[in-house]
Amino acid sequence: MADDTDDDAVELEARLAAQDTFEPPESFVEQANVADDGIYDEFAEDWPDCWEDAAALVDWDEPYDTVLDDSNPPFFEWFTGGSLNASYNCLDRHVENGAKNRAAIQWEGELGEERTYTYQDLYREVNAFAAGLRDLGVEADDVVTLYMPMIPELPIAMLACARIGAPHSVVFAGFSANALATRMNAADSEYLVTCDGYYRRGDALNHKGKADEGLRGVDHDVETVVVDRLGDELTHFLGDHAHDYGELVDRHEGTHVEPVSRDAEDMLFLMYTSGTTGEPKGVKHTTGGYLSYAAWTTQNVLDVKPEDTYWCAADIGWITGHSYIVYGPLALGTTTVMYEGTPDYPERDRLWELVEKYRVDQLYTAPTAIRSFMKWGTEYPNRHDLSSLRLLGTVGEPINPRAWKWYYKHIGNEDCPVVDTWWQTETGGMMITTLPGVGDMKPGSAGPPLPGIGAEVVDVAGDPVDEGNAGYLTVNKPWPGMLRTLYKNDERFIDEYWREYSDVDSDDPDDWTYFPEDGAKIDDDGYITVLGRVDDVINVSGHRLGTMEIESAIVGVEGVAEAAVVGADHDVKGEAVHAYVITEDDATPGDALRERIIQGVEDAIGPIARPESVVFTPELPKTRSGKIMRRLLVDVANGDDLGDTSTLRNPDVVEDIQAAVDAGD
Ligand code: WTA
Numbered sequence: 040m041a042d043d044t045d046d047d048a049v050e051l052e053a054r055l056a057a058q059d060t061f062e063p064p065e066s067f068v069e070q071a072n073v074a075d076d077g078i079y080d081e082f083a084e085d086w087p088d089c090w091e092d093a094a095a096l097v098d099w100d101e102p103y104d105t106v107l108d109d110s111n112p113p114f115f116e117w118f119t120g121g122s123l124n125a126s127y128n129c130l131d132r133h134v135e136n137g138a139k140n141r142a143a144i145q146w147e148g149e150l151g152e153e154r155t156y157t158y159q160d161l162y163r164e165v166n167a168f169a170a171g172l173r174d175l176g177v178e179a180d181d182v183v184t185l186y187m188p189m190i191p192e193l194p195i196a197m198l199a200c201a202r203i204g205a206p207h208s209v210v211f212a213g214f215s216a217n218a219l220a221t222r223m224n225a226a227d228s229e230y231l232v233t234c235d236g237y238y239r240r241g242d243a244l245n246h247k248g249k250a251d252e253g254l255r256g257v258d259h260d261v262e263t264v265v266v267d268r269l270g271d272e273l274t275h276f277l278g279d280h281a282h283d284y285g286e287l288v289d290r291h292e293g294t295h296v297e298p299v300s301r302d303a304e305d306m307l308f309l310m311y312t313s314g315t316t317g318e319p320k321g322v323k324h325t326t327g328g329y330l331s332y333a334a335w336t337t338q339n340v341l342d343v344k345p346e347d348t349y350w351c352a353a354d355i356g357w358i359t360g361h362s363y364i365v366y367g368p369l370a371l372g373t374t375t376v377m378y379e380g381t382p383d384y385p386e387r388d389r390l391w392e393l394v395e396k397y398r399v400d401q402l403y404t405a406p407t408a409i410r411s412f413m414k415w416g417t418e419y420p421n422r423h424d425l426s427s428l429r430l431l432g433t434v435g436e437p438i439n440p441r442a443w444k445w446y447y448k449h450i451g452n453e454d455c456p457v458v459d460t461w462w463q464t465e466t467g468g469m470m471i472t473t474l475p476g477v478g479d480m481k482p483g484s485a486g487p488p489l490p491g492i493g494a495e496v497v498d499v500a501g502d503p504v505d506e507g508n509a510g511y512l513t514v515n516k517p518w519p520g521m522l523r524t525l526y527k528n529d530e531r532f533i534d535e536y537w538r539e540y541s542d543v544d545s546d547d548p549d550d551w552t553y554f555p556e557d558g559a560k561i562d563d564d565g566y567i568t569v570l571g572r573v574d575d576v577i578n579v580s581g582h583r584l585g586t587m588e589i590e591s592a593i594v595g596v597e598g599v600a601e602a603a604v605v606g607a608d609h610d611v612k613g614e615a616v617h618a619y620v621i622t623e624d625d626a627t628p629g630d631a632l633r634e635r636i637i638q639g640v641e642d643a644i645g646p647i648a649r650p651e652s653v654v655f656t657p658e659l660p661k662t663r664s665g666k667i668m669r670r671l672l673v674d675v676a677n678g679d680d681l682g683d684t685s686t687l688r689n690p691d692v693v694e695d696i697q698a699a700v701d702a703g704d
Pocket of ligand 1: 312434436
């Protein structure tokens with residue numbers, strides 16, 4: 040790669056800035072899993088049977104008899120009558136088909152330890168742990184909570200659960216004790232797998248302490264399994280109802296656990312995510328549709344082949360890690376890379392060091408990471424040979440064209456396609472993106488809907504907007520990876536995702552349209568640019584946070600009377616959390632209270648939700664009907680012109696807030 044001189048940078052800026060369409064590199068197209076744009080028409084003509092292509096990527100114990108059962112919308116069912124096991128599909132069949140010595144998981148710890156699990160190794164440990172889980176009493180349909188960082192035992196536990204038909208509910212390790220308890224209570228989960236600790240920027244973190252604290256908030260008995268990640272570095276006591284992971288696995292070394300054949304529509308896992316109200320939503324994914332869709336998109340969007348070394352640098356605690364670190368790549372029998380730590384430890388070239396070391400073929404990461412890399416400078420990627428890369432991907436939030444172009448040039452050396460993939464926890468897999476060997480790329484725009492996906496940009500009335508215009512993103516056809524419901528809450532499922540654009544009294548599937556709660560615009564070529572959430576969810580570094588959840592944490596702090604939280608622009612994080620707080624009469628606004636508020640948010644949710652600023656204000660801007668006018672608070676946080684404030688019940692308050700911001704308190 041060229042030296043990073045100022046001249047180069049200027050030349051790049053000028054040349055790339057002027058270019059808004061990029062063709063897929065010829066060398067890529069020649070070997071791409073999909074290189075024929077006929078796939079769009081084929082899928083349109085043959086819908087929904089086109090999705091048999093996805094179902095064909097997995098092995099079925101019993102073949103399905105119906106591709107799509109749409110007789111009871113919006114409770115769509117896919118591949119009904121079929122049965123399969125996800126763990127069998129991710130392990131046994133590869134072991135049986137000559138891939139037993141291929142690396143399944145290539146793990147790297149933050150301090151540089153390496154662990155390679157071949158498919159055979161992974162098969163053995165998953166079986167042993169599946170038997171161990173059974174010892175504790177886990178049966179099919181019991182929800183097992185996994186509260187673990189990026190260590191191999193996390194995907195092992197997921198696959199062990201899948202093997203015995205127990206749905207897992209992974210709680211991101213960075214979430215607080217309280218967030219763990221809320222999720223375990225909501226799912227009635229009686230089993231927890233966690234670990235003693237893990238490394239962050241060289242420090243050993245005490246994770247077990249946090250898990251124990253969370254367990255105190257769980258309203259039923261729990262059997263806990265603890266993985267020893269840190270050895271002697273951290274001693275912990277197992278405590279009541281706690282079991283040592285190593286002991287369980289050793290006890291069952293060499294055991295084969297027959298994979299439980301699951302109905303296509305049986306739950307594979309639950310994943311809690313943020314929504315408009317304070318209660319996290321338990322998104323339910325099923326076995327047949329989800330697994331097929333994860334495998335199909337991994338193959339066709341990420342262009343993964345079994346012999347590749349593929350790296351999705353997300354955390355398994357989020358949906359991206361479920362679909363594209365674990366299920367998609369392992370179903371295809373490829374090598375998936377897992378890294379425990381942060382990208383700047385010990386130095387800012389850690390990712391590039393790993394790409395070089397493992398000869399990574401595809402890298403899939405988030406725009407927030409790319410913006411950090413860009414800020415750190417090209418010196419770091421330039422230290423390494425990145426020529427093994429064939430494809431780059433992004434997910435989680437809109438990517439600005441400047442960051443896209445930086446990624447394309449400095450990481451991809453202008454010969455890797457970049458797929459900007461729009462999707463959600465609820466969609467299970469990618470929905471809007473170019474196919475890398477087919478479509479031209481337009482930085483900043485995710486691209487057209489994938490073949491077979493009915494994404495549309497509509498106005499408030501639900502009519503498609505004209506090209507060039509903005510509106511709301513909708514999906515007017517079901518797809519195999521879609522969520523089936525919110526756990527034990529069908530009504531909220533309809534309210535949250537369907538009511539807005541569907542005729543909810545109709546039995547006709549065509550009257551049902553899914554609303555992802557994102558704004559978007561569409562161009563002349565049908566490319567969709569996703570603009571961001573239109574509900575009260577903010578996206579911090581690609582993580583979804585509900586403003587209501589943060590507000591209720593703040594209101595729980597002594598001395599706080601009322602709070603409003605908004606997301607405002609942030610260079611690296613995309614959005615950052617800003618809090619506006621009214622104190623109780625006898626409380627003193629100031630640094631001490633501010634610290635307690637920040638701590639309150641970290642305790643309730645986790646450090647990712649930490650407010651960037653806390654502004655004390657005598658009042659909040661409210662409409663005449665008493666609703667907080669968040670738009671104004673966003674404008675204040677962004678330093679933007681405040682526009683029309685005449686509809687406020689209390690227009691003067693905006694000046695007071697502005698003054699508080701300016702005064703720095
Ligand atoms: C946003 C992550 C623009 C969007 C897989 C969506 C994106 C939310 C993109 C889902 C993208 C995700 N361009 N925005 N390529 N990808 N989003 O559930 O607002 O954590 O609704 O799933 O992230 O976040 P979630």
